[in-house]
Amino acid sequence: MRAALVLCLAVACLPESALANDVSIEHKIKAAFTFNFIKYIDWAEKSSDPADSEFVISIIGDGPINSALAELENKEVFGKPLKVRFVPDLESAGPSNVYFINVSAQEELDSIFQKARQWGVLTVGEMDEFCERGGIINFVILDDSIHFEINQKEAQRAHLSISYKLLNQASRVIR
Amino acid sequence: MPSSDNSIGKRINRAILFTSQFVLISTCILFTVYELAIFKNSLTRELEGLARIMASNSSAPLAFRDEKGAEELLANLRVMPIIRGARLYDKEGVPFASYIPEQQGGLEILPEVSREADDYFLDGHLYLFLPVMENEEKLGSILIVSDISDIYVRIKYYGFILVVVSILALFATYRASTHLKKFVAEPVQDLAGTMHKVTEEKDFSVRAEKKYEDELGFLVDTFNQMLEKIEVTNKALEESRQSLEQRVHERTRELEKARMTAEVANQAKSEFLARMSHELRTPLNAVIGFGQLLEMNLKEKIDPKDQVGLSHIVNAGQHLLTLINEILDLSKVESGYMAISMEDVELEDSMVEVSELMVTMSHEKNIQLDFRHETFRQVYVYCDKVRLRQALLNLVSNGIKYNRPEGSVTIFAESGEDSVVVHVEDTGQGISEVRAQELFEPFNRLGAEWTGIEGTGIGLALTKKLVELMEGELFFKTREGEGSRFSFRLKKGASPRTLEARSAESGGFQEQQADGKRFRVLYVEDNPINLALVEQYFMNVPNVTLSTAIAGEEGLERARLETPDLILLDINLPGMDGREVFRRLQEIEPLKNIPVVAVSAEAMEQDVQRTLDMGFSSYLTKPIDLDEFEKTVNRYLVSV
Numbered sequence: 001m002r003a004a005l006v007l008c009l010a011v012a013c014l015p016e017s018a019l020a021n022d023v024s025i026e027h028k029i030k031a032a033f034t035f036n037f038i039k040y041i042d043w044a045e046k047s048s049d050p051a052d053s054e055f056v057i058s059i060i061g062d063g064p065i066n067s068a069l070a071e072l073e074n075k076e077v078f079g080k081p082l083k084v085r086f087v088p089d090l091e092s093a094g095p096s097n098v099y100f101i102n103v104s105a106q107e108e109l110d111s112i113f114q115k116a117r118q119w120g121v122l123t124v125g126e127m128d129e130f131c132e133r134g135g136i137i138n139f140v141i142l143d144d145s146i147h148f149e150i151n152q153k154e155a156q157r158a159h160l161s162i163s164y165k166l167l168n169q170a171s172r173v174i175r
Numbered sequence: 176m177p178s179s180d181n182s183i184g185k186r187i188n189r190a191i192l193f194t195s196q197f198v199l200i201s202t203c204i205l206f207t208v209y210e211l212a213i214f215k216n217s218l219t220r221e222l223e224g225l226a227r228i229m230a231s232n233s234s235a236p237l238a239f240r241d242e243k244g245a246e247e248l249l250a251n252l253r254v255m256p257i258i259r260g261a262r263l264y265d266k267e268g269v270p271f272a273s274y275i276p277e278q279q280g281g282l283e284i285l286p287e288v289s290r291e292a293d294d295y296f297l298d299g300h301l302y303l304f305l306p307v308m309e310n311e312e313k314l315g316s317i318l319i320v321s322d323i324s325d326i327y328v329r330i331k332y333y334g335f336i337l338v339v340v341s342i343l344a345l346f347a348t349y350r351a352s353t354h355l356k357k358f359v360a361e362p363v364q365d366l367a368g369t370m371h372k373v374t375e376e377k378d379f380s381v382r383a384e385k386k387y388e389d390e391l392g393f394l395v396d397t398f399n400q401m402l403e404k405i406e407v408t409n410k411a412l413e414e415s416r417q418s419l420e421q422r423v424h425e426r427t428r429e430l431e432k433a434r435m436t437a438e439v440a441n442q443a444k445s446e447f448l449a450r451m452s453h454e455l456r457t458p459l460n461a462v463i464g465f466g467q468l469l470e471m472n473l474k475e476k477i478d479p480k481d482q483v484g485l486s487h488i489v490n491a492g493q494h495l496l497t498l499i500n501e502i503l504d505l506s507k508v509e510s511g512y513m514a515i516s517m518e519d520v521e522l523e524d525s526m527v528e529v530s531e532l533m534v535t536m537s538h539e540k541n542i543q544l545d546f547r548h549e550t551f552r553q554v555y556v557y558c559d560k561v562r563l564r565q566a567l568l569n570l571v572s573n574g575i576k577y578n579r580p581e582g583s584v585t586i587f588a589e590s591g592e593d594s595v596v597v598h599v600e601d602t603g604q605g606i607s608e609v610r611a612q613e614l615f616e617p618f619n620r621l622g623a624e625w626t627g628i629e630g631t632g633i634g635l636a637l638t639k640k641l642v643e644l645m646e647g648e649l650f651f652k653t654r655e656g657e658g659s660r661f662s663f664r665l666k667k668g669a670s671p672r673t674l675e676a677r678s679a680e681s682g683g684f685q686e687q688q689a690d691g692k693r694f695r696v697l698y699v700e701d702n703p704i705n706l707a708l709v710e711q712y713f714m715n716v717p718n719v720t721l722s723t724a725i726a727g728e729e730g731l732e733r734a735r736l737e738t739p740d741l742i743l744l745d746i747n748l749p750g751m752d753g754r755e756v757f758r759r760l761q762e763i764e765p766l767k768n769i770p771v772v773a774v775s776a777e778a779m780e781q782d783v784q785r786t787l788d789m790g791f792s793s794y795l796t797k798p799i800d801l802d803e804f805e806k807t808v809n810r811y812l813v814s815v
Contacts, residue, residue, distance in 0.1 A: 029240075036238040039310045078310065165235035169244065 024064065029146050030139055031068035034100060034124055037137060038077050040166035041122060041155075043097065055080045058087050058096035060112065061105030065126070069100060090115060101125045101135070109133055113154075120159045131174055136160070140171060147171035184360030191352040192345065199344050203337040210333065214326060218301060219294055222321050225255070226305040230317045233263050233272075234309040242272055249274035252319070259300055260320040263307070264289035271315060289316040299324055362391040366398060379406040445779065448503060453747075453776040455499050457702070460776070460798025463492035464708040467801055471715075494631075496798060500778075501633040504565075505617060507780065508640040514780040515559045515644050519668035522588055522595065523551040525560065529567045529586075532802075533575065537584070542575045547587035554588055555668025556595045558645040563665075566641050567597070569634040570661050574601035576628050582658075590667070598662045605655040614651070615639050638663075694719045694812045697739040699730030699756065700774065701748055708799060709743070719812070727751030731759055734766055741811045743795075746775035746786065757789060770811040774799065 038055070055077050059069055066086060075082045087093040089105065090112050099121050101112060106127060113134035116123045123135045130138035131151040136158065140147050149172035155162050167173055229248070236245035245263050252258045252274055260282070261274040268289040273282055284300065294303045301321045307314045369383040379402050385395040466489035470482070477485075507513040530546045537544045556563065567586075574584035582602035589596045606614060610621045618632040642649040642663045653659040696719055700706045706723055713721040722737060724730035727748045734742060742760070746753035753773060760766045770792040777783070778796045787794055793807050 033239060039238070039312065040235065163235070165232070169235050169239045169241055 024068075026146060027065040027068035030065055030126065031072060033139070033146070033148065034069065034098070035072050035075065035077070035082075037122065037124065037166065038082075038098065040163035042161035042163070043078070053080065054083045056083045056085060056094070056096045057098040057100060058085045058093045059100045059102065060087055060090060060093060060108070061102035062088075063102030063104060065100070065102070095119070096121055098122045098124060101127075101130075103127050109135075117154070117158050122158070122160055123154075131172075137170075142171060150174070182360070183363050184356040187355055187360055188349070188352045191348050191355065195344055195348040196341060199341055200337065203333070203340065207330065207333040207337070211326060211329065214329060215301075215323070218321065218323065218325075219303070222301060222303045222319055223294070223305070225252075225258075226303050226317055226319045229261065229319065230305045230307045233317060234307050234314050237263060237265060237271060237307055237314040238309060245272035246274065248272075253277070257322050257325065258319060259322045260285050260318075262286075262318045263315060264318070265315040266313065268316070284320055285318065289318065291316075296323065299327075358387060358389075359391065362386050362395065366391075366395055370398070373402065379409060445781075448506065448779065452499065452503050452778045456496070456776045456778065456796070456798050459492055459496050459499070460708075461704040463489055463496065463798050464704070464801070466492060468708065468711050472711075492798075498631045498633070501631055501637055503778065505633055505637050505640070508637065508644060513641075513644060514784065515562065517557055517559055517645065519555045520558055520560045520563060521668075522554040522556055522597070523548060525564050525567060526551045526586065528564060529571060532568060533571050536572060537575050540575050540578070541581055542578050543581075543583040544571070544575075545583055545585040547585065550588045550590075554590050554595055557666040557668045558647070562641045562645060566638045566663065567599075569638045570599040570663075573630075573634060573661070574599050574603070576630065577601065577623065578603040593667050594664050595667050596662050596664045598660055600658065600660040602658040605653045605657055605659050606651075607655055611651075611653065692718060694741070695737055695739040696721050696741045696743065696808070696812075697724065697730065697734055697737065698722075698743040698774075699724045699727065699733075699748065699753070700743070700745040701725050702745070705745070705774070705797065705799065709804075712801065712804070727753070727756040730756055734760060734769070735763065738765055739769060741808065742769055742771045743774050743808075744771050744791075746773055746777060746782075754786065754789060757791065761790065772807060772811065 034057070057069065057072065059066055070084055070086075072082055073084045085094070085096070090108050093099070096119075099112060099116055101109065101123060103126070105112070109130075110133070113123060115121070116136075117134075122137070124137045124139075125135045126139040131149055131154070134151075134154055136151050136154045138149050138151075140149055148170055150162060150167060150170040151174040152162060152167065153174060229252075233245055233248050235241070236248060249261045249263065249272055252261050253276060256276070258274075259276065259279065262285045263271040263273075265271045270285070270287060273285055275282055275285070284298075286302075290304045292305055294301065296302075299322070301323050303319045303321070304316055305319075306316045365386075366383050369381055372381055373379060382399050382402065383395045385392050385399075466485060470485050470489060473485075474482070504513065526546055526548065530544065533544060571584060571586060578584065578601050584602075585598075585600040587598055587600075589598070606621065613619045613621060615636050617636040620630055620632040623630060639649045642665070645665060647663050647665040649661070649663045651659055651661045696713065698706065698709050698721060700709070700723065703725075706725070710721060710723065713719050722733055722739070724733050727750055730742075730744070730748075731751075733739075744753045744756060748756070751759075753775070757771055760769070760771065771790075772793045772795060773786050773791045774795045774797065775782070775786070776797040777786075783794050783796075792811060795804060795807060
């Protein structure tokens, strides 16, 4: 199913505080979507790696979305607190469940993907050719609304099982 | 027969129809209610299942704000026409996506605010809210609105089934009960009809028809057996009744025969008594009559010794006559042939007669008679006058006879409320207690037979019987050595009555001699002794001319020639008897009103009554007592 998101509606759904902080609506939505992705993925096979007590998102590189993602800190998912860590490069990234890769870390993509496959980490990005190069979920803008595409092959390589529901919402699925 | 409305058949019909319809309708209603509940339940559950699927599927569109996807998802519900609408609400309860079937129009039926998990009915719709969850996080909620008009359709459908089934059941039970009627009601009605027939017509020969070998059949059998028993009993009763009737008939015949025999015997007895009294009286008549005449005629001509002898003859004759009379009376009383003619009698009248008759005897015995007339005046008793006098004479003569020398007899009456008691008190020896019991035994003189006092021993027995015959009672008090008091109680008489004969008694033909009036008397008598007696009597009466005839025909002839003032007529005449002569006399105009006195030895009550009934003025029994004779003649001659 094709994802259709109307920005104005999305704005209405978000807490007013989001507007008050100088965070763009687009990044707020992307941050919320990122949080929702976690729920539609079966982490059973690969979730033991980080400490069992928390769920970790590592944000690699700098970008405007970072502040929106920061707001996910300590949200609860699968009964664990969500931890958001900002790292400049792959080297400094610790054990994680999700890698959000900013455009600034574009150079490192291949090594990041390699490590992610190895560790079973979900990779999320917002750049062209992200999925083609080996990323799993990539945000795209279609008809002024935020959509996402999924590379199911990569997900399977990383031993992540993506719910059909999530697949149905994606604008494009690479199999 | 019971009315048709109450007949057992109709009742069975009604009962079965009512029961079946009741069971059927109540079952149908219960099932309908149950079915509806089940239906609602299953509808709710079905809807819930659907809502769960929808909720599950709509979690991602909600999570990723895919309004279009959500609406497409909800639009899938169009394949279910029962769904009248659906809506997704986001986490805040604000509508996110909605669905309404095309043909339906607006969104009015969908509430603007979500609810927690809930289901409710509203305006013929079932509303069902469910939360949309993903990984235990609530993303929003879903509402599905379902049409439940199906329920109404079902209710209609059930109603239709109920009506159809009821009609079918009605028909079936009617058929069944008709069948049942044949097995139950008809035999019962037949039996009832037979019973009715038996009671109405008393015909025990009819039998009820047995149709089936069941309890009713048994009832019919029992009824028939009962009828049979009744019939047998009836027959036996009828037979015994007939034999009883026959026995009664036979017994009646026997009794009739016995009665006839008894009557014949009785007749013979009566005839014997009549003859006896006639045969005994006739010779006595001569003895006493001529004795008295001799006494009268020869008073100064013969010496006193012969006079005494003559008076002995008369006394003995009179005693004998009394004895005969009393025996006859007693036997009449005892055989129930004593005729009593009850009337109101003035006591004083009878007392005067008795005192006159007793005066001579009391003088002879030197006993003072004390009739207390003041106690008799205006006192009436209900009795037979002749028998009252007889009873009084007996008691007074006993009082005189069994008294001490120079004693007295007191007669007085006590008048009570409705009875009168007459007392006769003497100053004699009294009666010892031992002998008092024998007092009323006939011929028992309690030893007086040795005292030389004349008596028959019948007097008291007869008196007692006579008093009892007059519905009275006789009783006595006695104190040995001081005297006795005999009393009898009689019913009080009703009204005073002037007695016809009384005026006649004042004066007589002998006193009227001075007037020089002459009377003619005709005496018809075949017996020469009686004839001579009467001729001699009238020879001393100067103003009476006596003519005689010795046969009925001759008597008639003389009467016609002489038109006498009085006719003395013997009854037992040869040829034409006295009664016939009387009849003929009545046919002759100038002789019709002449008083006729019967003179006969027939002393039986019925003879006397028969004769008086014919119209005779009076009846004198032979032997002729001259005192009585003189009084009677005196009565009729004076009244001419």
